[in-house]
Amino acid sequence: MESTDIPFTKQMRKATREIHDVSDALVNAKLAVALSNNSVWAEGLLIFYEIFRYLEEAMDRLKDTPVGELKFDGIRRTEGFKEDLDYYLGENWALSYTPRESVMKYLMHLRDLEASDPEMLMAYIYHLYMGLLSGGQILRRKRQIVDKYLPSFSSNNRSDKVTEFGEASISQLKKQMTTAMNNIAESLTPEKREKLIEESKMVFILNNEIVRTVRGTHWVILTKLIVAAISVAMVSFAVNYALRKK
Structure with a gap:
């Protein structure tokens, strides 16, 4: 067990460093292609759409628990996902959409957690939203660079609502998320904190499974x-x- 003198979010990052590196390499290998290809970008959006939607609905359902404390203005992404998918796949895409098997497995795991130990959902909320605020912003900038400097490799027509946070400061949002997670951790038992750290590893395992399905x-x-x-x-x-x- 890590010393409580170390911020909990740093303990989470340290414990997941190895699997996180694997995840980063996989995302780079798969979604780097999406820098210049909208169909692959849409595939990436599609696999994570249901996951973010579930987590945001769970934060609403659990608003009076520690899970609800991770919800704050400007962080919600479901509408951004939907707007982008409407743009790339057409407004009627959801009529014939069925989540793939790996996404359903992910969702079932989240549902089981909510039913048995809902505080474990905080591992997913923290890592996934920090991912959008970090790696998601890097991918956004790279796509913009491709559009500007390599137009022959660019699709030009873009919709990047899911990585667009308007006037909100990305660094401030990251700070809010980190502060909220650390504050919540202080109120948890050592056993619960250790369990959250272990669940953090599962976040990246499940992420990797769905990213591998990007076609x-x-x-x-x-x-x-x-x-x-x-x-x-x-x-x-x-x-x-x-x-x-x-």
Whole structure:
């Protein structure tokens, strides 16, 4: 058990560092393609839409418990997810949508936690929202850079409501989330804190399972390699032709 002198959020990060690194590598490998491909970006949104929606509804249901203390103005993302999915998939996408098996497994785990030990949901709320406020913002900026400096690799038409927090300060939102989690932890028993730390590992295990199901990444990478190869071949042909003309 970590010393209580160390902020609880730092204890969570330390305990999950190894699995978190695996998760980051997987997200980078899968969703980096989404920097220039909207269909892959929409796939990424789709797998997390139900998870965020469940957590936000749970925060409402549990508003009078410690779970509800992690809900504050500007953090809700469900509408942002829906707006982006409406943009990329069409407004009627939900009519024929069925969550994939890995997402249903994730949701069942969250439901079991809410029924048996709802405070464990705080591990998911903390890590997922901090993910949007950290890695999500990095992906947002990278997509903007691709649009600006590599227009030939850009889809140009974007909807990034899920990573847009309006006038709210990202650093302030992160500070609010961290402070709230640390304050709540002070009121928990050592056993409950240890259990939350262990559940934090499951957050990334389940995240990795659903991220692995993102489709389309291999085809997009292959297409770009083909385009790049053709471009190199054309340049080589042009240079050789110019040399022969001399």
